[in-house]
Amino acid sequence: MLELDENAWGHMHQAAYRGFLKSLRRFVEEDSSALESETNDDLRATPFLLAVASGSLETVECLLELGAKIDAINNHNHGAVEICALKGYTELLIYFINKDDEKLPVWKKLIQFLGSDLEEEAEACGKSLQQLTEPSGSHYKTHHEQLFNNGGVPAIIKTVGSTIPEHVKGPTIMCLINILESDDVQDQFVNSGGIQTFIKQLKSTNETVVRLVAMVLEKLTAKYTDLVVKHQAVPVLHKVIQTIKTTEVLVPVLKTLSNIAKGNPANQKSIGTTPGFFDHLVQLARDNTDAPFLVGLTEAVDNIVRDERNNQNAFIGVDGTEILMEALVRHVRSKDVQLSTVSAIHSLAENNLAAQDHLSDQGVQKLLMNMLKKSRADELQEKTGMALWALAGDDVDKQRKMAEGIGVTNLIEFLNSQRENLHYISSEGLSVLSQGPLSQYDDIRKANGIQPLIRLLNSDKDFDHIILSVVRTLRYLSVGIGNVPFPENQDAIDKCGGVTKLLQLMVNGKDEMIKVEAALTLGHVALGRDNILNKIHATSDFSYIRILKMMYAKEDMVRLLAGSALATFAYNNISQQKEISEQGGVRFNCFVPFLRSTDEFYRCNAAFQVVILSLIIPDEEQATSSAVGIKLLVELLQESKSDHILALTADCIARLAHTRAGVPAAIIAIKGVDYLFDLLDSASVLVEGCASIALSYLSYNHTGERRLLYRCRSDPYLKKVLNKYTKKNHRLSEAFIEGWKHSKRVGLPPIPDDRIKRVEINDDIPLADSPNDTSGVDSSTTHIDEATLTDRSARSSRTAYRSSTFHDSQSSLPTTSRTHSSVSQQDMVAQES
Template sequence: MNDLDENGWGHVHHAAFRGFIKSVERFIAADPLQLELETGDDLQSTPFLLAVTSGNKESVKCLLGLGAKINAVNTQNQGAVEICALKHFIELLEFFIEYNDDKLPVWKNLFKFLTSETEEEVEAAGKCLRTMTQGSEADGVNPNWEQVYKNGGVPIMVKVIKMSNVGEEARIPTIKTLLNVIPQAEVKQQLVNCGSIPVFIKQLKSEHMLTVQLAAKILKELATVKDYANLAAQNSAIPALLNVIKTVKNEDVLVEAVEGLGNIAEASEVHQTTIGGTSGAVESIVALFEDCVFKPLLMALTKAIRQIANKIQQNQNAFINARTTHHVVLLTKGRHRDLQIQAVEAIHSLAEDNAYTQKSILDDRADIMLMQMLKKSRVEMLLERTAVALWALAGDSYDRQKSMAEGIGVPQLIEFLNSVMEQLHFIGSEGLGVLAQGPSNLQAVIGQASGILPMVRHLRSDKEYIVLSVIRTLRYLCVGVAYVPNVKNQGAISHARGIRFLVALLVHSQNELIQVESALTLAGVALGNEAILAEIQKNIDFSYVRILKMMYVKDEMVRLLAGASLAMFAYNNMSQQREIAAQGGVRFNCLVPFLQSDDEFFRCNAAFQVVVLARIIPDEEQANSSAVGIKLLTDLLQDSQSDTILALAADCLARLAHTRAGVPNAIIAVDTVDLLCNLLSSPTEQVRGCAAIALGYLSHNHVGERQLLKRCRCNPYLMKVLQRYTNKGKLSASFEEGWQHYKRVGLPTIEEGRINLVAPHADPLQEATLRPDTNISTEDADKSSNQRSSTSNLQLAEDGSLTGRSSRASRTSRLTNGMSVLSLQNSNSGSQASQLSVNAIVPEASTKHIAAEY
C-alpha cells in the first residue's frame, strides 16, 4: 500500500488527487501514516497538497477531517494558499478563509507570495487578490477590502509596483487590486502614507499604456480628497497628466488622465489657476473634442471643463477663446442624458459671473439649445441643470434676465416652484421676480396664473437664499414703478397667509437680512391697502420699534433697507408717519452715511428715504432734508453711468412726483424734466420706462407740463416713448391736449437709427436702422450717453429760441431769481451738527434754493 509508482505516487496520492474520498478514508484507516505520506517526486507533496493541487474541495475537506496538516508545504515552499494562487482556485481560497485555521493565514500568505522574486508568482498572487476584492455595481466595494487593509496589503502592493525586477504585465493585477479597494477612505490614507503618489506619477511615463491608464486612475481616485489632491499637485502630477493628454492617443488612457486632472482642479482654485496658466493646457483639452465619438472621453472632457473653469475668470476666458462652446453645445443635442447633463453644467461653469463668456456663449446661440432642452425635458435633474445654466448666462443684466425669464415663461417658472429641486425653486422665484419688475411688468399675469401661493409656501424653506428670493419677489409682485400697488396680488398674499409668515420671519429669523427684507415686503403688501395694513398691525408681534432698531445694526445694507421699509410704510400715509414718530422716529444722522456714500445705490435709496420721511425726522428741518434728497436724485440722473442707478433714480423721482404738495415743484426746479427726457433715448428699457413714468406724473404740474411739451415738440419720438409706458392715464389731460395741438400745427419727422420699441427686449446694439414714424426707436447708446454728460445740450427756451442746458450751478442760480415760494411747515429742532451734515452733502446755497421752491 505504501509502494510508489514510477512517478513517485502511491495509491493514497492518486485517490486524494482524483477525489476518491472513500478510497482515501480506507487507505488511511488501514495505515494512518499515509495521511502525511509524501510523494517520491521533486515536490514531495502530501495527499492534502495534491488534493489542493487538483482543486477538489471535497477531497480537501475529507483530508482535513482526517487530521491532515493544513500548513504542509512542498519542496518549493508552496503550501495550500500558494498552490491555489498559482492555479487561481478562488473558491478553494475562500473555503480556507472560512475554515479560519490559525495555521493557514490565507491573506498574509497571499501578500507574502505577492512579494516573490518570480514574475509568475507575483502575477498569480495579484490575479487572485484582484478577483477576491472585485466589487459590483449593486453591492459596491467588496467587504474583503478590510482584510487587505488589516493585513498590511496596501504598502506591500505599493512595494511590488516599485519593484524593478518585475515586469509591467506582472504588476498590473496588483494595481487593479488597489483600484478595487481604493474607494475606502482608510485605504486612500494608507496609500498616501506609504508614499504611493510619487510612485504612480512615475508610472505615467511608462510605455505600457495599460499601466499609464491604471496609474492615472489611481491618481484620479486619490484626488477626490482635497489633501491628497494637494499632495499630487506638489509632486508634479499636473504637468505629468498634461503630458499624457498631449502625447497619448489611446482614448481609455485619456479618459483617466482628463478625469484625474479635473479632480485635482476641483480641489483648489490654486490648482485651477495652475492648469489654466500652463501653456497649451486648455488648447490640448479642447483639441480632444475633434472627431471624438467615444462617450466616456466626451464625458470626462466636459466634466473637466466644468472643474477647471469653475469661478476662475481667466480659465473661463481661455476655454471660450479656444472655441469650447461649439463642442459643448453640440453635446447638448445628443440623446445621452448623462452627457447632456455634463455639457449643460460645463456651460454653466463657463458662464457664471463672467460677462465676457456669457456674451460669447450667447453669440454661439447656446441659449436656444438650452431653451429647447428645457421645454422637452421631463427629467428633473436635467431640467434643473438646464435652468441653472440659462440663469448663469443671464448674468447680472436685468434685460438679459428678463429675456431668459420670458423665454422660460410664467407657467414653467411656476412649475419650478412646485418642483422638488431646490435650485428650481430659486430660479422660479428669481425669474418671476424679474418679470414682476419694471415698466412693462407681468404682475397681473403671474397673479392670475396662481403663482403667489407656491411662493408663500417657500417662505417656510430651510434654505435662506430661497427665502430671501421669495420675499423679494412677493414685494415686486405688489409694488410697481412709482410705488403703484397691485391690489389683487396684495390680497392674494394675504389670503395665502403670507402676512403671518412674513411677520414671523421679521421676528424670529436669525438672519438680519431676512428680517429687514420681510419688513420691506410687509410694507409693499400694505402699500395703499388699509385692510392689509390693519391686518399687519393686529399681529401682536409686529412693531415699528423692531424696524427702527435695525437702523442701528452693524450691517449697512440692513440699515439701508430698514429705512426703505419705514419709508414705504410712511409713503403717502400720515397716520403711519405719526405712528413711526411715536415709536421713536428716524434720525437724520442715521441716513447721513448713506447720503455721503461713494456707492450710488446707497445714495439713491437714502435720498428717496430722506424726502419721504422728512416730516418725522426730528433732528433736521423738513425743507432742508427734502432738498438734500431731491438734489442727490437729480445729480444721479445727470452723473451716473449705470443703467441700474439711472432707472432707480427715475423710479424714486416718479414716486416722489405723486407724493405731498411742493415736492413736484422742487423736482422740476432743478431741470429734472430735461434730464428725464434725455433718458427716454436710453437703449435700456428699464431706464426709458421709469423716466417716462416719472415724466407722466410731472406732467400734472403746470411748469413740468410746459417743459415736457417743448421737448416733445422738438423730438416727437419722445412722445412715442411716453405713450408706450404711460398708457394708464399717467399723462395729464392738459398735456394730452397740448400735444394734440402741436400735432395739428405740425411736427418734425422722427430720425432714423432708433431702437425698436415694438420689440423692446431685443438687444438694442444689434437693432437695424428702422424706418421713420412706423417703428418706434431711440438714438444709439453713445449719443444718449453724450447727452447725459454734456452741459450744452440744446433745448427750446420759453421764447422759442434754442439754448444750452444749464449746469448744476446755473440751475441753482436760477432758483434765486424766479421761483415762487410756498409756505412750509418749519421745524426748529434741527441741531447745528445735523445742519453741518446737510451742508456737507449738498452745498448750502443749493439746498436753500430747492427748499425755497419746495
C-alpha cells in the first residue's frame, strides 16, 4: 500500500480518485495512517482532496465517514473549497455549504479566493459564486444571505476595481447582479463605494464588462438615481452610446438612462442638454432595428421627453418622429415595441402644441388611429388611446375630431374594458362629442352609451378623475348649447339610476369638487323635466342649502360651480328661484370676486349667474345685477383671445337670449350682435357654432332680426354659417327668414370662393340659396310679436310681464309664460355709461 506508482500516488490515492469505496475502507482498516497520506508529487494531496478533485460526492462522503480531515490543504494552499471552485463543482460546493462544518467555512474561503492575484483562481471563484447565487437555484435565497453576511459585496467591488484582466471580471459582476434585488445589498454596495468603481468600468474596452456594469447601474437607478448622476454617469453613458454599436450592450445603457430620467426633471434636462445626445440616439435607431433594442430606446425616449418641453422639441428637431413611426410600421407583430413606441409618442405630444401639430402633420395620428381600430388587446388600445388624446391636446375642436376619428362605438366599447385609462379617454371623448353646436348626443344614447357611463359611477374603484369626467359627460348629454334640453337622454340617465347616483355623490361625495359637479349635473338632468325635478325634491337628502353652503367654500372653483348649479336649477323656473330664496338665497357679494377676476372663465360664468339669479339676489337691484352680467359677457365677446372663452360666452348669451325679454334687447343695444357675427369667421367650430346659435335666438328680437338681416345681406357667407348650425334645435325667426327671402329676390353680392370652401354644407343646403330656401324654418314654430317684445323692453326694470319660457328641441320659443322682471334697454345703456 505504501508503494507509489509512476505518478507518485499510492493505492489509497488511486482508490480515492477513482471512487473505489470498498478498497478505501479495506486500506484504512489495514492502516489508518493511509487516510491522511499525501501524494509524493508537487501537490502533496490527501485522499480526501483527490476525491474532491474527482468530483465524486459519494467518495467524499465515504472518506469523511472514515475520519478524513475536511480542512486538509495541498501544497498549492488549496483545500476542498478552492478545488471545487477551480473544477467548477457547484453541487459539491453546495454539499459542503449545507454540511456547515466550522472547520470548512465555505463562504469565507470563496471570498478570500476571489481576491487572488492569479487570473485563473479569481475567474474560477467568480464563476462559482455566480452559479451559487443563480435565481433559478433551489438554495438561492440562503446563498444570497450567506454571501452578503460574509462580506461578499465589498469583496466583489474590490475585485471589479482591481487590475485583473477585464474578461475575468464578468462572472463576478454577474454574481452581484444575482443578489442586487435586495435593498440591503444595494445599500452595502453604495456605502462601499460601488457606484464610483462601477461607473469607471463603463470606460472598459471589454463590451461584456460594459454591458454587465450597465445592468448593475440599471438596477441601482431605481433607488440611487441622484448618486449615480452625481458621479458623472450621464456623460460616461453617452460616451458608450457614441462608441459601442452592439445592441446587447446598448439596451442596458438605454434602460439606465431611462431610469435616470424617470420622474426627475433635473436629470431629464441633464440628459437632454448633453451635446449631440439626441442625434446619437436617432442614429442608433437607424443603425439598429431589432425589437429588444427598439424597446429600450423608445422607453428611454418616453422618460427623457415626458413633460420636458425642451427635450420634446430637441428630439423632434433631429427627426425623431421618423424613427418612432418606422418602429411602429416595421414591428407590427411585436407587442413590446408597439407599446413602448406608442408610450413615447404620448410623452412627446403631451402638453406641447408644437409637438402635437408636428406629429399630426407627419401622419402619426393616422397611424395610431389605424392601430387602435385593428387591435383588440386592452393594453395596446389603452396606450394608443392615451397617445391619441395627448395629440389632441387641450383644444376642444382637436379633441372633437380625435373623438370622431375613434368613433362613438369604439369609445363606448372602451367603457366596458378593464382599463381605467380607457374609461377616462372614453368619457372625455364622449364628453366632447356631446358638447357644442354639432353634438352627437343622440348617437351616443342610441349606441347605449349612457348605461356604461353610469355603471362607472357605481364602481367601487376610487378614481376621482374618472368620476368627475363621467359626471361632466352626463351633464353635456343632458343639455346642449343655449340650455336646450335633450329629454330622451335626461330620461335615459334617470332610468339607468343616474339621478339617484348623482344625488348620492352630491351628498356623500369624497370631496367638495365631486359634490358640486354632481349638483351642477343634477340641475342639467332636471332642466325642463318636471318629473325628474320632482324626483330630486322628493329625496330627503336633497336641499338647496347644501349647494348654498358651497358658495362659501375655500376653493374658488367649488364656489363658482355652486353658483352655476343654482343658476341651472333657477333657469326659467320661478318656483325653483323662490325655493332657493326661501332656503337662504344668494348675495351679490358672493359673485363680486369672480366678476372682478382676471380669469376670463370666472368672469364669464359669474356674469351669466348674476343675470339668471338677479331676481333673488337681495343685496343688489335686479337691473344692476343683470346689467353688470350682460355688459361683462359682451365685453368678453369683444376682447377675449381664447376660443374656449369666446365659445362659452356665446353659449351664455344664447341661454340668456330666451329668458327675460329685456335681456336680448340689452345685449343687442351694446353691439352684442356685431361681436357675435365677428366670431363667424373663427377657425374654431365651437366658437362659430355657439355664436351662430346665439344669433338665432337674438333673431326673435325685432332690432336683432334687422341687424342680422343687414349683416347677412352685406356678407351672404355669414348666412351660410348660420344655416350650418340652426337646422335642428335652434331655429332662426320667421321674420328673419322672410326678410332673407326678400333680400335674395332683390339680389345679393357673390360669396368669394375661398369663403365658400370654409363652410361644410350638407347635401340639402345648396351653395347658392334658392328662392324657395326655408332653411331654419319649422312649420310648427310659434310666431312671436317682436314689436311687442321691443316695446316691453323699453319699460321700467320693475315692470312685470309674461315671457316665453325655455324652448326645447321640438319647438321654437313656445309661449308658456312665467312671471319675470325685465331689464330695459335704457337701463342697460345707463349701466354701460
